[in-house]
Amino acid sequence: MTRPVLAIDQGTSGTKALVICPERGVIGSGSAPVRPRYGASGLVEAEPAELLGSVLDAGREAVARAGEPVAAVGLANQGETVLAWEPATGRTLTPAVVWQDRRSENVCGELAENATELKRITGLPLDPYFAAPKMAWIRREWTREGVVTTSDSWLVHELTGAFVTDAATAGRTQLLGLHDVAWSPAALEIFGLSGERLPAVVDCAGPVGTTTAFGDEIPLTGLIVDQQAALLAQNALEPGNAKCTYGTGAFLLAQTGGRPSAGSSGLVSCVAWRLGGRTDYCLDGQVYTAASAVRWLTDLGVISGAADLDPVGASVPGTGGVTFVPALAGLAAPWWRGDVRGSVTGLGLDTRAGHLVRALCEGIAAQVVALADAVESELGSPLTALRVDGGLTRSSLLMQTQADLLQRPVEVSALPDATALGAGVVARLGLDPRLSPHLATPRCEPSMVYEPEIGPDEAAERLARFRAAVESLLERA
Template sequence: MTGPVLAVDQGTSGTKALVICPERGVIGSGTAPVRTRNLPGGRVEADPRELLGSVTDAGRRALADAGEPVVAVGLANQGETVLAWDPATGEPLTDAIIWQDKRAESVCAGLAPHAEELRRATGLPVDPYFAAPKMAWIRRHLTREGVVTTSDSWLVHRLTGGAAFVTDAATAGRTQLLGLDEAAWSARALELYGLAGERLPRVVDAAGPVAGTRAFGAEVPLTGLLVDQQAALLAQGALEPGAAKCTYGTGAFLLAQTGGRPRRGDSGLVSCVAWRLGGRTSYCLDGQVYTAASAVRWLTGLGVIAGPGDLDRVGATAPDTGGVTFVPSLAGLAAPWWRGDVRGSVTGLGLDTTAGHLVRALCEGIAAQVVELAGAAERDLGTPLGALRVDGGLTRSALLMQTQADLLQRPVEVSALPDATALGVGALARLGLDPRLPLPAVVPAWRPSAVYEPRVSAGEAAGRMGAFRAAVAALLERTP
């Protein structure tokens, strides 16, 4: 069956939907905002109904913009966001606990003796970032009723009128409840988290018929499901081992393809499912920076800049950071440190420090964390990464992208195709309609809109990275 597909990316701060035609490309788009609540104690929540409303609103706006019907729908999700809900009525029983939320630290602390066992079984460290600690926290503190799942299972249930209770293998892999090697629920992990009696969604491939949905108008099949960062990895054409991408959104997420077997290294990266297609699992290494665009929003809230579009203008008022070092761990340090308790820091301030210095230091702090992730991926893979393919809203900042190339000491290629996550899940929706298609045939052709080459010497880059690492070491020492 040919014709356009509707691809929906349900994200942290909003939902983006595209209508994608195999011949003409993107022919319609729509967006809808999502309000998250940042509360004391590292809590981050959203109203589940708002998540669902954003999906239907963005999808309908994209369809109206295209003015054409679609033949299938694909849905990408936030990954580690969870909620409890009633499977009989579909009504939420709790708010959605967003992936950035830290309230499950106590759950993780209690599992410290089993941390290595869980990492070996699931590929993930014990950290409140992942879904299982949040799920266990809900069961201990909020409700024992209904089911507790990642947000995708609830969204699919509602979109299909209760016809489907599923999650794709990559999203299931973000819980720390999925056995990495077999890509199936782990009885041992469920036992350790106190979730052994839970009713869990069926784990399905990323492409294939799930159920029909009338949420966007006439009934069409839902045929593509994938967690957001893996969808972007697919859209970036990272199909061969060693290919890597980084998405700069609310956080920054570097993924490197490892092929048909997981890599369990000791660098601090996560080993997880990239996608499962036709019953065959592909794996990737995954590293996270918790605050990227969210750090820019924080600087905006202080009045230093007017918004992300101001980074280059204000940054251009200073030739360098002026000796300022910014570790933007405003929601903790993720990979490779896994210290969610660490706060951010700005050091080297003086009476001559300007807004331009602060902006450059922020860009350097984000880029330096990505360099650490790339280095960890190279150690686990045992081979150097090539050029880094990047996407996401912050790639519009030439200052950030040039800083990234300088510190990384290799080219940074900015995707010419915006909305990589939606494009990736759109490709899966098409593949779900016709599984005979080869994967490269449904993935958008890769082309960069800009390539940033390093402009500084390796020695200068090493010196700047050394200053950042020293600042991180000082933070870790002050937070035992």
């Protein structure tokens, strides 16, 4: 019998770990929370020790519940979260600046004349979302000591002593050449990071070191950024396959094969993964606030949590004329306007909590439709369906709204922890190079398929209201 692997997804609000056996499926799981701090001027930070502690706690819990040793470990990470640390000791020098943090907007403003060149080199638009502006900001504002990297490099160093990052995560920095998949001297110079010591860029699958953090010494054989991990787990292995993950934000990715797309429709063109030296690419679109917008409604006392979306939303038949643009951390693709903030319009004395909930679901879904439209424009062909995963897919209201506005079936993954499963795929591939991604990727039918329940005319009318609200925000910002 093939020994299982430990797959860990270190996310924004928590870490999930699975022990996965090819024959028996998931045989153990664990989780641990992470509590980011939010503050003025777009501050979003996390304690590095909490990130590492959550990896150790979730991983050890999963192994203990499985009741048997694992053969290897794979790690998925947040992507654009960065920190400074001392490579000789692993001592952290700064908090972790989370991907949602907007404090590097001034850096981007100063470098605006380089935006076209940076997109040509890296495939990424100039925006505080990506790692390089945050890295430059840390160097300006906090410290010139140590190294400044994405969080995965520090976590891997603490687990194994290696100083590496995988090609997919490196592709989220805006420092990696899109075509040669190597650190770009030109991009480094633009950001004032030319003298930095950067981690080695490795394949997503392959041994990078060993760890005793989860029991006996085992190899770390898989590294990949979170959304690409979910794309892999969703078996999106052919050009045109697409998925959307609904977590803290919502992220739609579409595979484009061995050649990057131009990204001319406002989407990001980036590395999907590099396996066996071969690079596959994807188109990537982001909605910055999904579950984080639900948490915002929760903090206001409108609902008590995500589980309330369906019952509270069901208390009213529609939005009651309310339009919610949940740009609480700015508008991402395809607009790329981080300076824009959210709006709720159409409020009246008869507005109830259910109207706000439905308007939020419609606002999230409408942004995903904009991403899907951009993918179809880029690829020159329509998506036949959308594969979805993530915690918010538990909301029937949100998923039905998504199908209605998209006018396509929405297929909910039966694998609720797709990102962790993707980390398991690359761990398995790194352990056994003879495997193909098709053989290492789990196969399963969707747990639910939502078909559109409204016609195209009504969908177009509802989308037009949302787009008008967005245009009004863009004009005022």
